[in-house]
Amino acid sequence: MTTTPRTLTLALLLAALLGISGCAYRYYLGMHGPSIGSSPRIHDASVREDAQCLECHGPAGSGDAPQTTHPHFKGCLKCHSDRQ
């Protein structure tokens, strides 16, 4: 493929779009969140499913659990566990 001005414009446009909508998705660039292992009394081994996490951390929220900025993510434990 040759780099015509047209493809260049397209690439720049794409980069700009990703920059705007990329806020939440920066997590997918290999960033890991805080581990639930740091509060084992709340997060025992029976908590495995996203739905369980969201009961406390979802938009509806409950008690003193910090609300997640990314309730639509799948596989919370991929990023929030160091035990797997």
Ligand code: HEC
């Ligand atoms: C791709 C990795 C990734 C996934 C998947 C993910 N998170 Fe996160 N999460 C992060 C990162 C990185 C942070 C820290 C940055 C921030 O607070 O915005 C974070 C922060 C949080 C926090 C805030 C912690 C605090 O101390 O305030 C909560 C709560 C949380 N995530 C819950 C969840 C839940 C629930 C799910 C599943 C629905 C989930 N996360 C899925 C990466 C992820």
Ligand code: HEC
């Ligand atoms: C019974 C409610 C409850 C459930 C279920 C729950 N959490 Fe939490 N979570 C909490 C509370 C409360 C805190 C605050 C703990 C603290 O401040 O020590 C917390 C803290 C966190 C933090 C911040 C880490 C830290 O210690 O600073 C993350 C990340 C998190 N939870 C992710 C998850 C994920 C992922 C799941 C599902 C596997 C989950 N939680 C399930 C109540 C819950």
